Amino acid sequence: MKRFGVGAGSPAQFSFPRVRQDLSDAMSTDFILQTRDLTKEFKGFVAVDKVNLQVRRGSIHALIGPNGAGKTTVFNLLTKFLTPTRGTIHYNGQDITHEKSAQIARRGIVRSFQISAVFPHLSVRDNVRVALQRKLGTTFHFWRSEKSLDVLNERAMELLEAVDLQSFADATTVELPYGRKRALEIATTLALEPEMMLLDEPTQGMGHEDVGRVADLIKRVSANRTVLMVEHNLSVVSHICDTITVLQRGAVLAEGPYEQVSRDPRVLEAYMGTEHV
Amino acid sequence: MKGKNIGWIVLLVLGLIAPFLVYPVLVMKILCFSLFACAFNLLLGYTGLLSFGHAAFLGWAGYTCGYAMKELGLSPELGLLAGTAAAAALGFVFGSLAIRRSGIYFAMVTLALAQLMYFLALQFPFTGGEDGLQGVPRGRLFGLVDLADTMNMYYFVLAVFLGGFWVIDRAIHSPFGQVMKAIRENEPRAISLGYDVDRYKLLAFVLSAALSGLAGATKTLVFQLASLTDVHWHMSGEIVLMTLLGGMGTVFGPIVGATVVVGLQNYGAELGQWVNVLTGVIFVICVLAFRRGIVGELAALIRRSGIRM
Structure with a gap:
């Protein structure tokens, strides 16, 4: 985008309102x-x-x-x-x-990290589920069984399939090769849509x-x-x-x-x- | 899952028959420390926070329970409740201050606060200072069961322990537990997934403190005594030792660790001060040779031999 050089008190002030309008439009679209x-x-x-x-x-x-x-x-x-x-x-x-x-x-806005950002001692499925479970609104429920998270399994598998990791769902993440870990990281990020x-x-x-x-x-x-x-x-x-x-x-x-x-x-x-x- | 069920059954059977095999008061002591270690493990093993001030929760719950029963004449169940609530409140204060820092600084903040509480325990008149609170009555449970009877007391302690342990086990395997583990595994990533990690850490801290308090209050009931030993920093160190020895981050490990350490202290009593040396040597061997602790190593062995837990 072009920068607008608007000198103080210069004639450009005349068209200033219109320029502002353009700027804010650009910002929102x-x-x-x-x-x-x-x-x-x-x-x-x-x-x-x-x-x-x-x-x-x-x-x-x-x-x-x-x-x-x-x-x-x-x-x-x-x-x-x-x-x-x-x-x-x-x-x-x-x-x-x-x-x-x-x-x-x-x-x-969800970020990844330079070094692979996975949860190494959770299963591959649980890595994705941790991202999915926030929207259930039960993340502080320490009295509830983790079985209540099973409703997310289907979505988790879809996400794992999207990055070709479905056959690793039950593996412990630390055992995955590096490239697979990066793929898992992307699946976890995608889980948040x-x-x-x-x-x-x-x-x-x-x-x-x-x-x-x-x-x-x-x-x-x-x-x-x-x-x-x-x-x-x-x-x-x-x-x-x-x-x-x-x-x-x-x-x-x-x-x-x-x-x-x-x-x-x-x-x-x-x-x-x-x-x- | 199967392995865990077996663990629960073994625990229940052992708990029921133990007082016929071993001196019941010793088993009660082991149960109190087991609950304390499991509560500590919830924080260290599953959230990745090393507190060096847990003696404050054990000890102050003991004082609260002792005072409530001896001076206010409350019933034992209310005494335990008061002790647990006091520890939870203290845990909230400690936690709110300490979770602003991590690693060694976190441990130091908890240690400093616990030392402060030790000093208060020494100075306040109602704690009995050097003498402690002695002759706390055990009272009648719900006004019915006379806890002065050792066997009644034992099964009450067993019930409290199993209840507390169930809460911890459930917390570990709950939606909240998943977030705790995620924070332990990779805190920045947990943040980037939208979790306000401080709030989860605080809840874990308060839970751990409350259950440590339950253990401390029960211990006061068993020994009819609340003393400075339980608020001393030695106690904060001992609980780290028990947890590491048994297996940090395993559900049953802290129970094994507490049993070994308390058992050693009891049967090694004739060795006098040398028992501390023995405990120290065992700790060094544990940290150097089998870092996963007794239960952690066993689980790894079973996994290697191909049997699914």
């Missing part, structure tokens, strides 16, 4: 998530520097950049695992800058065939939702992502579709010597 000057400082070190991110509803949006560019920090800020030093976050037009992590999750998924390096540490499978899976599950992902694997990014934002040293370096961003000389320079393009 086009973009599901917007940040304004999002900044995080750690004792003087600026990890994230005035990031203006705009994620279009229904798109797959990638956040890429060299190591230490601040990608994961942006994720942590968006989901409030870290508190921003400055700036705002709007989700569906509402300011969520001051909400707590669990609240943001309940709004429909999130409007927006934040995936932190979903293919990291995976074998070649797993990468392809997970990329397809992301494409498939993004049908009715928005995905924002941090990803190092540029072939995945180029195949499934609609928009790419390149971060460098905490700031946005470039943004656009893959063809445009990948030819940007600043991006090429940033990646030189640190990553293969």
Whole structure:
């Protein structure tokens, strides 16, 4: 989106009301998530520097950049695992800058983590069920039998089938191979039917065939939702992502579709010597 | 599931015949500590929170129950209720403060608060200070059953233990228990699934404290005494030992751990202070060689040999 340079007392003031209208329309329709000057400082070190991110509803949006560019920090800020030093976050037009992590999750923004985020000593089915059970409203009922959760089994199996894990339902999660754990993590995230998924390096540490499978899976599950992902694997990014934002040293370096961003000389320079393009 | 049912049956049969085989007061002591250890395990083994202040709940429930019965003349069932309620309230205060921190800091906050409660127990006049509350009457249960009779007392304690243990077992296998385990396994992930983990931790803490209180109040009834021993930090350490030895995060482990430790202290009494050395050695061996505890190792052995539990 274009920035509007409105000087104080300039003739541009004349058209200001109309511009405002456009902005707020854009906020409530086009973009599901917007940040304004999002900044995080750690004792003087600026990890994230005035990031203006705009994620279009229904798109797959990638956040890429060299190591230490601040990608994961942006994720942590968006989901409030870290508190921003400055700036705002709007989700569906509402300011969520001051909400707590669990609240943001309940709004429909569900994140994954860089290292696989499963519950290792629960069964594969129970991993998904933990996500499903919240909507039953019995999560504080310590006197109720866990058999009351069996009504969720069918939905849990559907979700496991969606990621090809149905035959592992009764296995203890810790015994699954790495790629399967990542798939389980996606199934657990999908269980919440999130409007927006934040995936932190979903293919990291995976074998070649797993990468392809997970990329397809992301494409498939993004049908009715928005995905924002941090990803190092540029072939995945180029195949499934609609928009790419390149971060460098905490700031946005470039943004656009893959063809445009990948030819940007600043991006090429940033990646030189640190990553293969 | 099958293994658990067998466990319940063994427990029930052993509980019913034990006073004919062993000195009943010793079995009652074991039952009180078993309940205490199981309540502690609910927090450590299933929620992943290491409290180092559980003596406060055991001891203060004992004082409350003792005071209610001796000075206010309440019946034993109301005495137990008062002790449990006091521990729950104390647990709410401890929990609200401690869950703001995690790991070693959590343990330190609970320890500090428990030390504070120890000091209060020492200073307040109604606790009897160094002497403790002595000569607490056992009273008549529901005004009918005379608990001064050892066998009556025993079966009442057994019933209290089984009731408390059932609550713990149920809590572990409840919708709430699933969330507790999820928090133990991966707290950030539980948050990202929309759970306000602090509220679940607090409930687990209060439950654990209340049931520890039930154990402490029952113990006061058995020995007709509430003393500083039960609020001392040694007690907080001992309960960690019992839970780890028996098997943290197993349903029956803490009972086995409590039995071993209390049994050792009793039959090793002629060794004098050396019994502490013996307990220490066993603890070191346990932590180094079989970290899953007695029941945890047994379960793993059975699983390896291919029998489904």
